Amino acid sequence: MINLKLDRKEFFAVIEELVRSSQSAQYVWREIVYKSIFNMNAEDLDYLWYYLRRDIHPCYFYDHDGTTEPQPGHDDFAHALAAMHRGNRYTVMCQGPKQAKPHKYLCYRYNGEYRPLLNVGVTCKRFQPFDAVIPEEWIKVVGHRSVPENINVPDDKKAWWTELPE
Known part of the structure; x- marks a missing residue:
């Protein structure tokens, strides 16, 4: 490396x-x-x-x-x-069919799906793979984080930052 x-x-x-x-x-x-x-x-x-x-x-x-x-x-x-x-951040609680308890992930949305960045419910936070997706049927609760300001984006381009991807 x-x-x-x-x-x-x-x-x-x-x-x-x-x-x-x-x-x-x-x-x-x-x-x-x-x-x-x-x-x-x-x-x-x-x-x-x-x-x-x-x-x-x-x-x-x-x-x-x-x-x-x-x-x-x-x-x-x-x-x-x-x-x-950073404004495209969600906290997602989910539970798969073989999991004894729910897991919490820091996610982002892309193509209408929640994609995990980090598993935050464990002692050692693990970064998730690029193509990981949380199946819709596993999702129990979703919390959206507020959209922070991006000082680099000029006023005439604010829509780029505020219109979040689906």
Whole structure:
């Protein structure tokens, strides 16, 4: 394993270069960005979210004659943005059919599903995989956390931050 220490501007520059020059850019979202969420403080996460939305979004969603055309890899990019968005946080209590007691997860919503980031009901918090989903029938209680302000988002782009992904 290689450990690098990058500030948020350096991290964004690395991501941007990988996305713009790599045929396997989707691995950037699964293996680098997603796995880095809990290594960033709130300010760094908000900075990265905004600049990815502003500068990288057009690489995956082209505007063509008034319609948006998704490009290859758009789903992993949108998924990573949803996971990074601090206002897209839910506390979900769920219980599977073989579980003796409910478990509590810190989740985000993407494609209409609750996706766990962390299992918070255990002594050792465990980061969850990129493709993990909590089945609807297991969900007992959902609590939504408030949408914090992102100081990086200018007034004319506030809808990007406040209109949460489904």
